[in-house]
Amino acid sequence: MIYMKTLIITFLTIICSLELVTAQSQIEQIEMATGLRSSGKIWVVVLVVLTLIIGIFLYLFSIDRKIKKLENHK
Amino acid sequence: MYSMMRKSWWKVLGAVMVCSSVVAGFMGPVPVLPILNETIRNIYFHVPMWFSMITLYLISVIFSIKYLNSGERNHDIMAVEAVNVGILFCFLGLLTGMQWANITWGDPWPNDPKLNGSAIATLMYLAYLVLRNALEEEQKRAKISAVYNIFAFPIMIVLLYILPKLTDSLHPGSGGNSTFSDLDMDNNMRPVFYTAVIGWILTGIWICTLRYRLRLVENNRNKLD
Numbered sequence: 001m002i003y004m005k006t007l008i009i010t011f012l013t014i015i016c017s018l019e020l021v022t023a024q025s026q027i028e029q030i031e032m033a034t035g036l037r038s039s040g041k042i043w044v045v046v047l048v049v050l051t052l053i054i055g056i057f058l059y060l061f062s063i064d065r066k067i068k069k070l071e072n073h074k
Numbered sequence: 075m076y077s078m079m080r081k082s083w084w085k086v087l088g089a090v091m092v093c094s095s096v097v098a099g100f101m102g103p104v105p106v107l108p109i110l111n112e113t114i115r116n117i118y119f120h121v122p123m124w125f126s127m128i129t130l131y132l133i134s135v136i137f138s139i140k141y142l143n144s145g146e147r148n149h150d151i152m153a154v155e156a157v158n159v160g161i162l163f164c165f166l167g168l169l170t171g172m173q174w175a176n177i178t179w180g181d182p183w184p185n186d187p188k189l190n191g192s193a194i195a196t197l198m199y200l201a202y203l204v205l206r207n208a209l210e211e212e213q214k215r216a217k218i219s220a221v222y223n224i225f226a227f228p229i230m231i232v233l234l235y236i237l238p239k240l241t242d243s244l245h246p247g248s249g250g251n252s253t254f255s256d257l258d259m260d261n262n263m264r265p266v267f268y269t270a271v272i273g274w275i276l277t278g279i280w281i282c283t284l285r286y287r288l289r290l291v292e293n294n295r296n297k298l299d
């Protein structure tokens with residue numbers, strides 16, 4: 001009887017762990033940019049976008065300075 | 075408030091926050107989800123546009139109420155410039171949303187209550203600008219458009235945030251869908267998201283104050299001439 005119980009329990013654990021493994025492999029199938037990142041080249045994109053944004057902000061600061069000059073002029 | 079507009083610390087803060095949200099937004103860890111894949115990072119860029127728009131429209135409505143109380147011309151100028159910049163952010167939000175929807179929903183504009191609501195809200199605020207241009211007399215224009223603005227704001231909130239929640243919608247946070255913050259946004263994303271939101275809101279307010287100050291300088295010039 002005890003033998004039967006342990007058998008059933010092991011059987012159930014095996015099924016559960018199998019399901020866990022398949023669930024994990026399903027998660028792994030979802031494609032993320034990990035490969036792209038590991039090659040290091042995504043940083044180029046980050047750099048480009050950052051350059052654009054910093055450029056826009058510098059432009060805004062220059063407009064701000066110009067308006068300040070106009071305000072002080074009067 | 076005017077001296078606050080001319081200070082630069084909050085502008086630098088906004089710029090730094092936007093820049094750091096770009097770096098962290100691209101490189102930070104995100105949850106692994108089907109269909110969304112890496113596009114979940116769009117949360118850092120698409121959603122702040124709408125938050126900035128709401129903030130600017132809120133500023134506009136506050137200044138419209140102030141105008142009706144005081145009759146001061148500068149309040150009216152602030153109200154209209156806030157709407158001008160708000161519409162810019164609205165269009166950026168619409169465009170980025172359509173690009174994102176095209177990939178994840180397979181259609182840039184599915185007939186979704188959230189999207190249609192946002193379209194109507196956009197038209198409402200465009201109508202505000204048209205209304206202003208249609209009225210010649212300055213005081214009448216300021217008064218009528220202020221009243222219009224006070225009515226438009228709650229309708230915009232209803233169209234964007236309340237009606238989509240009552241029906242079926244694809245958009246997260248509407249029609250029984252959980253928001254990203256409930257389900258998908260893990261604690262790694264939260265700080266980046268809030269940084270992006272605050273950074274873009276500060277930037278939007280900054281552009282608005284630039285336009286406002288320019289209008290004041292212009293008005294002073296006209297007075298002197």
